[in-house]
Amino acid sequence: MQEKSVTRLLLLLVMFCISNYAISQPPRGPLVISPQIHPDKKVTFRYQAPSAKEVKFSAQFEKAPVAMIKDTAGIWSVTVGPVKPDIYPYNFVVDGISVMDPANVAFFPNERFKASLVDIPGETPLIHAMRDVPHGSVTYEYYPSVSGTTGSLVVYTPPGYDKDASKKYPVFYLISGTTDTEETWFKVGRTNVILDNLIAEGKAKPMIVVMPYGNVEARIAAQKGGPKPADPMGRESEEAITRAKTFEADLMQNVLPYIEKNYRTINNKDNRAIGGFSRGGGQTLRTAFSNMDKFSWVCCYSAYLSPKEMESSYKPIYENASRTNQQLKLFWISVGTDDFLYKSTVEFMDFLKAKNVNYKSLVTDGGHTWMNTKVYLTQTAQLLFK
Amino acid sequence: MQEKSVTRLLLLLVMFCISNYAISQPPRGPLVISPQIHPDKKVTFRYQAPSAKEVKFSAQFEKAPVAMIKDTAGIWSVTVGPVKPDIYPYNFVVDGISVMDPANVAFFPNERFKASLVDIPGETPLIHAMRDVPHGSVTYEYYPSVSGTTGSLVVYTPPGYDKDASKKYPVFYLISGTTDTEETWFKVGRTNVILDNLIAEGKAKPMIVVMPYGNVEARIAAQKGGPKPADPMGRESEEAITRAKTFEADLMQNVLPYIEKNYRTINNKDNRAIGGFSRGGGQTLRTAFSNMDKFSWVCCYSAYLSPKEMESSYKPIYENASRTNQQLKLFWISVGTDDFLYKSTVEFMDFLKAKNVNYKSLVTDGGHTWMNTKVYLTQTAQLLFK
Incomplete structure (x- = not known):
């Protein structure tokens, strides 16, 4: 318990430092790992929002948004799947508001909605997976x-x-x-x-x-x-x-x-x-x-x-x-x-x-x-x- | 008044149609015009969120987030400026959650934050403005x-x-x-x-x-x-x-x-x-x-x-x-x-x-x-x- 508290304190300190790192840039969130793709094709999505009341995960492989659960550090998460290997658009729904995953660079270019992309690799590389072949x-x-x-x-x-x-x-x-x-x-x-x-x-x-x-x-x-x-x-x-x-x-x-x-x-x-x-x-x-x-x-x-x-x-x-x-x-x-x-x-x-x-x-x-x-x-x- | 109500009804109908247009795609919002840059370099930003309690506008040309006001159609807006011509990152803060502008394609590629970009043109085109010159x-x-x-x-x-x-x-x-x-x-x-x-x-x-x-x-x-x-x-x-x-x-x-x-x-x-x-x-x-x-x-x-x-x-x-x-x-x-x-x-x-x-x-x-x-x-x- 003692050790855990120290870790948490350090984590909070690190978060504080990061969020104050670049004063004039848009605010960066803490280092949240999302999405995290597991070897069994389950995927964990995380979103940091300590004061949100409800965060859901919405994706084109889910029939309906899935509830996420908040930990004591204010990070909401959910593990879904196994998911059929492919690239899927997804979003978080934070108190009813659709947001992209701030921790994920991959995005869906579109005039009217903002979605992030998760790419779940196949056991043998899918046809859209970057392979060691000559690139155009x-x-x-x-x-x-x-x-x-x-x-x-x-x-x-x-x-x-x-x-x-x-x-x-x-x-x-x-x-x-x-x-x-x-x-x-x-x-x-x-x-x-x-x-x-x-x-x-x-x-x-x-x-x-x-x-x-x-x-x-x-x-x-x-x-x-x-x-x-x-x-x-x-x-x-x-x-x-x-x-x-x-x-x-x-x-x-x-x-x-x-x-x-x-x-x-x-x-x-x-x-x-x-x-x-x-x-x-x-x-x-x-x-x-x-x-x-x-x-x-x-x-x-x-x-x-x-x-x-x-x-x-x-x-x-x-x-x-x-x-x-x-x-x-x-x-x-x-x-x-x-x-x-x-x-x-x-x-x-x-x-x-x-x-x-x-x-x-x-x-x-x-x-x-x-x-x-x-x-x-x-x-x-x-x-x-x- | 009568006419206004009809217009509103039509607008709602259009919104309903648009949001049901592409069933299997991520949900599109209604056609919200944002940002809208006025000739006097004032800029109107809009964000549709009927059930949000508080929406603020945050940009690198504002010292602090600015309150937005909701209309009866649930669209929040604010007009700011005149703003010094340049490209600026901005966000909406919706009940404390930072989101990109769904109506704007221009975005800031970054690993850790998501921001939209507004490009306010100069009276004479700025050096970053696309001009009628040969393009690389x-x-x-x-x-x-x-x-x-x-x-x-x-x-x-x-x-x-x-x-x-x-x-x-x-x-x-x-x-x-x-x-x-x-x-x-x-x-x-x-x-x-x-x-x-x-x-x-x-x-x-x-x-x-x-x-x-x-x-x-x-x-x-x-x-x-x-x-x-x-x-x-x-x-x-x-x-x-x-x-x-x-x-x-x-x-x-x-x-x-x-x-x-x-x-x-x-x-x-x-x-x-x-x-x-x-x-x-x-x-x-x-x-x-x-x-x-x-x-x-x-x-x-x-x-x-x-x-x-x-x-x-x-x-x-x-x-x-x-x-x-x-x-x-x-x-x-x-x-x-x-x-x-x-x-x-x-x-x-x-x-x-x-x-x-x-x-x-x-x-x-x-x-x-x-x-x-x-x-x-x-x-x-x-x-x-x-």
């Missing part, structure tokens, strides 16, 4: 975008890209979801690591992956000082379609020329792929269907177009299905059975089937999540440019 | 680091780097502070934008800037599954010095060779600079003083070494001051008068002066902040490699 690079690029704004792109180049200045590569344009940013495919989707691993295993062709920001209107507003536009309600609303057109125009008129000027790309449709998750999947379909001379590979993850929109905007796609089938080397649609877009996506696939438009589909367990999105990327990356 | 790129690199771990670097290449494959560049190794990450110089320091602007104005030489992660021990622990090491107490403690040595070894034995192999660098001391903020400033001094044949340009921002450490470890630096003065083309020390390291830094400068070691110093207002750090980077970048 991830580059943030700034390009002249619509309305005189500066756009940003995240660009993956495969291992060896800088070694042979004569080699050219195919390009995969990969778009993230509603309220995601151009960083989400990198930081949450781990596109670079997945591609590094697939390329090392000889399963994917070396390719450039270009990750644009999907919410072009928000960027224009931010740079022009206008009001921030709300997300349009409904994927088929007129506003959603107008905004998809703005994105498409930016992608085709600004992003493609920028990439093809500044990277060693093979500039024909058989060496261009387009794909996306959620809103990015809708943007993918709309852009591809309007630019059938530009892309031979189309990957739609957890998204769809309604038969109504197909009829009003993309009749040539299904009226001349045999031409479409010839034009597209891959038309991929995947969705999880728990996805809130599952029914609409099945309806979309049924529509295509009835019209004899070929597509490959992968229906998985799970919902509208980045866990599933990583699976879809992993599957499709192995098919592209072959 | 920022690349995330993965390199073989100490103890079989994979390290990460953020690398700025100047505009035109990819245009002329015969041109080689000088390199500035730039290290961030305690609990910062390899992203902090990019996301908070805006190194790339500052360099783009200085280069466009002809004020800085085109250069490569390499931003490593300063906390090598934490990376080893994370990748090897060991316990996360606490920050050593005190900048002059034995542990702090041991850890600086680990960083130095990684920089010299792994980072430099990786960069010089993979980028078009000019590989001599007159074309290598090293600099850093806070802990990174200490790492800069220690690395430079141990490798005087490798760096001719040394930039120390808000940091120092104690006379005691100078005497025990770096005697040759001041015992042969004329050689040191000849070896270093720039030895820069800057600090703010409110910095908690101000006194120690002045003591360090006095020590150097007494020993006839030449240095340039810039003492500014302000504290141990990234606002000051950007000023120091801007000043020194104009001196390097000239």
